[in-house]
Amino acid sequence: MATQLSELETQLEDLRAEGITAIAACQTLDELEQLRINYLGKKGKVSVVLGAMGKLDPSERPRIGALANEVKKALETGLEETRTALQRAQLEAQLQSETLDVTMPGVYHSQGRIHPLNGIIDRALDIFVGLGYTVASGPEMETDYYNFEALNTPPDHPARDMQDTFYLPDGNLLRTHTSSVQIRYMEQHQPPIRIVAPGRVYRRDTVDATHAAVFHQIELLAIEEGLRFTDLKGTIKEFLRQMFGDLPVRFRASYFPFTEPSAEVDLQWQGKWLEVLGCGMVDPNVLKAAGYDPEKYTGFAAGFGVERFAMVLHQIDDIRRVYASDLRFLRQF
Structure with missing residues (x-):
């Protein structure tokens, strides 16, 4: 049982490190959402690890549950921080592209006339x-x-x-x-x-x-x-x-x-x-x-x-x- 416990702990720690790295490298909100599903979804990687808790001794399960909650919280924190940063960058890019330079000459459109x-x-x-x-x-x-x-x-x-x-x-x-x-x-x-x-x-x-x-x-x-x-x-x-x-x-x-x-x-x-x-x-x-x-x-x-x-x-x-x-x-x- 100790071996099984150790393996689950190692897998959870690896998922935390892997997930935080992947989240930090994310470039778009769509990619970020896909990472959230891959790690924290119902069929995500964390859920897969937790599915093996049934093989542990009942006395060991709280330890894995607590660690899993820490991993989830760490990943959720990383997702939220990256989401905020991406949204801010997206807004700044939009503002930059839509900025009107009032010093530039206007675009002339000839006015129509009634025949x-x-x-x-x-x-x-x-x-x-x-x-x-x-x-x-x-x-x-x-x-x-x-x-x-x-x-x-x-x-x-x-x-x-x-x-x-x-x-x-x-x-x-x-x-x-x-x-x-x-x-x-x-x-x-x-x-x-x-x-x-x-x-x-x-x-x-x-x-x-x-x-x-x-x-x-x-x-x-x-x-x-x-x-x-x-x-x-x-x-x-x-x-x-x-x-x-x-x-x-x-x-x-x-x-x-x-x-x-x-x-x-x-x-x-x-x-x-x-x-x-x-x-x-x-x-x-x-x-x-x-x-x-x-x-x-x-x-x-x-x-x-x-x-x-x-x-x-x-x-x-x-x-x-x-x-x-x-x-x-x-x-x-």
């Missing part, structure tokens, strides 16, 4: 939303029905000549106006409705300083019982007041196939009358196409080109500048 067209769209939508309108959208590739027929423009209607566009092999086309959004919205909603529809449209216009084959429109539509032309005029005047300021506005009789009566709206800008948008009361045929009763409901609609507003408000001399992506031009806004 003049997006700026006009955002500004107009803010005004109409403030007037109680909901923003609606629709597809840019349309059917002939939504782009023309439902808007009181049958295949033989002469107004189609003013809106020639790009047709696709399947018979669809690129929309010539955002009025098609109005029809789609009306089919899915019942009056009263108030919507504003911004979006890109396409026409086979000859490109010059004031025309483009691709441009942007914003159209509004209001339908409910009892709407009159005076409601249309009040809405347009308030919109133009918020967009351009308190300037003289006039309405001139005009023609659109989907409104009756129709009008062009002019604004006195810098001493001259400037045409800014078209409008009118929704034609009864358009109401019928959407499933509305024209004897019960009336409505008004209006639309304008975003590019025209941008050119006026920003004094742009050529519409092609807003599409050229020239930073020398865009950085002015």
Whole structure:
């Protein structure tokens, strides 16, 4: 028994020396945790030695138990001291790496700017939303029905000549106006409705300083019982007041196939009358196409080109500048 006792004491002392050396040499917290498991875990080296205590005389077991507790305490002390040192070193390294030298020049990131067209769209939508309108959208590739027929423009209607566009092999086309959004919205909603529809449209216009084959429109539509032309005029005047300021506005009789009566709206800008948008009361045929009763409901609609507003408000001399992506031009806004 004495031999067995001596062997266990030797093993425990060896484990203490071996463990303390290994712990002191540890470089990371993960390695330290693995050492703790190897020495002090349920299946660790100290537990293995203590498992042999059953072969000792009962009178000798307290001696081994006391020594084992000393070894455990020594290893635990070493683990705690090394853990504290590693954590401190880790924190210092992190602080060192994240230190900001306020004397160094800053890293410059160029600030983005809102494109003049997006700026006009955002500004107009803010005004109409403030007037109680909901923003609606629709597809840019349309059917002939939504782009023309439902808007009181049958295949033989002469107004189609003013809106020639790009047709696709399947018979669809690129929309010539955002009025098609109005029809789609009306089919899915019942009056009263108030919507504003911004979006890109396409026409086979000859490109010059004031025309483009691709441009942007914003159209509004209001339908409910009892709407009159005076409601249309009040809405347009308030919109133009918020967009351009308190300037003289006039309405001139005009023609659109989907409104009756129709009008062009002019604004006195810098001493001259400037045409800014078209409008009118929704034609009864358009109401019928959407499933509305024209004897019960009336409505008004209006639309304008975003590019025209941008050119006026920003004094742009050529519409092609807003599409050229020239930073020398865009950085002015």
